[in-house]
Amino acid sequence: MSVLEQASAARIASFDLAAATRAEKDRALLLMADRLVERTDDIVHANGVDVATARENDTSEAMIDRLVLTPERIAAMADGLRQLAALPDPIGDVVRGSTLANGLELRQVRVPFGVVGMIYEGRPNVTADAAGICLKSGNAALLRGSGSAFSSNAAIVSVLRKAVADAGLPADTIQLLDATTRDSVKELMRARGLVDVLIPRGGASLIKTVVEQSTVPVIETGVGNCHVYVDAAADLEKALAIVLNSKVHRCSVCNSAESLLVNAEIADSFLPLVLDELEAAGVTVHGDPRVAGYSDAVVPATEEDWGTEFLSLDMSVAVVDTLEDALDHIRRYGTGHTEAIVSESVAATRRFVAGVDAAAVMVNASTRFTDGGEFGFGAEIGISTQKLHARGPMGLPELTSTKYIVTGNGHTRS
Template sequence: MSTISEVKQKALLAKQAAALTSQVTTEQKNEALIAMADALIANADDIIAANAIDLETGRNNGTSESLLDRLALNHARIEGIAEGLRQIVALEDPVGEQLAQFTRPNGLSITQIRVPLGVIGMIYEARPNVTVDATGLCLKTGNTVVLRGGSAAIASNRKIVEIMRSALSSTALPADAIQLIEDSDRASVNEMLKANGLLDVVIPRGGASLIRTVVENATVPVIETGAGICHTFVDESAQLQMAKDIALNAKAQRPSVCNSMETLLVHQAFADKHLTELLAPMQEANVEIRGCERTQALIATAKQATEADYATEYNDYILNVRIVDDLEQALQHIAKYGTMHSECIVTENEQNAAKFLQSIDAAAVYHNASTRFTDGFEFGFGAEIGISTQKLHARGPMGLPALTSTKYMITGNGQIRG
């Protein structure tokens, strides 16, 4: 007699819970989110203790410091995660929103409204905050969620999910609306990707290899969140101090995340005057500079940047620097190496700014601001479920509306089609 797999068992539980979750009121959903936020704060010490196990395992396995930073939790970060839930509470519930209403000549009244997607499968890597962010957004939109985090955060995720499920026991939402796949074998991911009829959509969140695996192998519909090879172009007219501040923030404020800058493009005229000063803060922050030949001629410590470097998302204290002739060459470089995530121009030339904003094909395009702002929290969406770099359904930081579909409700008085 065969034993049902963990993925199928938990996906079934989530599907059964979805019937109730899709029907609860906004007030009931908000009460559940507040209960979860309060429980995370109240049990922060337990979460930190579980996280310490993951951190120790990571160090023993030789995990880099930048990845350990993504994994690490402390009281301040847990408070920030809980605040993300409270921000979701403050946001308008999109479920039930009327998007269109019209009456046909035959008298049929047609109304289009937002509805939950159903059961959402989240496949992600080493950031335990995603466990809470995804859950909060899914529940607020009346969805249930099947979480499959990376093995690097399994102890943290197990404790967080235990706390959130327990918090739901005193609310109108069923605890089974939240499911965690604890099997760290790759087979569990493959099973989720083909769980048609149980999962309504899969959302991968992580590095390029994870996302590629999901996109290439899933038969369940996928909302693709992409890798972030982000660029900042410092134009000839850029203010030096602004360029220094934006570039340093984009690279070094938190290099392990997808909206950090990987390549700095600098106009030749600006570089001739200011490149040494522009990169001084980077070097003080121990950022390794890899540059083109023109960069190396001005920065003696710069290593040679290769084609592979320009196509790499480092998530680390490494920065490519390329000097370009003009805006057109910068646009060509971004078109070749960018991942349609976040791109920035620093310039006082409004014509160049307008051309950059209109020409760049990316989810978020900035003029005189750091790419680090591509984030649901910073956009006022509350926590985000990911940053979509695809073009269908959702693009950019995915807040609540991205986790809904629509349906048409048609009212007649006996019409039949001839």
């Protein structure tokens, strides 16, 4: 079946899904979750094929970490779907309403987009997350994962489609596009009129291609060159824990910190501690000359390093003289994803929050908290770094549009 044929089928399915009740959608989500757990062995086996191929192709360990599915990760996928079922249904929510001077009743209510296309790399857990959040928000999902995860995605989608059909909703609510050729990406990007919105989720090259070449409206998710700034007024014990968690908790994801900025006033006290801990955790530090003075293990940072999303146990580290210097550095190299400050100064944190242009700003907390699940949104479909429609972790309301409903009693306009 061609992409346009799949998109047409999704369009038809979206009409039924838009009319589904919360109970019907939640029943499908819970059945999807149960079936994922029941078919764990099949999914892990299919994933093993993808992982073996990735290793044969000398794929980096960071990318393999994104690709691997374990029983625990599948259970987490199922839990994400159950969390979605427990969340309120956004469809039909009144955003605003009023009675006009002429007696007309005006309501702006949330409605589904219709058909949502997803283009994403690696991470087959995104398949279940995207399918679930689209279904709960009343949208049909066209999923185009990467070829490296095709066996995993095919196994997951097979399970989800059967569950959706058994729950009484159209199976074509969830469809997986062919990932063996790039033609499917091109066709999806040109399916304007059948696909309402396209969400790319992956590396900078993928996102740039989709944003620049798609005729379908795009919600841009961005890469994460996230910074932690340790202020002169920082509690160094807190700072050490936050830096380590931000970098090493899971270094292959977009909310992992890639850069550390340390105020010069506390550099002598803090840098020896943090460099030792980072080295012990296996992190390669790419530092400026001042940082290099504290450890022979520091690799000289290049201009490219400051703007790199490493997605590995690498981190760029610089000493800055002032908070304003830190802001200037972030403005130059940041990607608008997540920025963090560690400081006990209210004035410093207020200035940082006001001065940073990012989807999320962390005050005395790890960058790893920028996540739909951590924010209580359930499974997220991505983290938007753009400024129109949605920004930050995209939960259920961000997968909706609105319509105006105007109710009169024989009103005519003079």
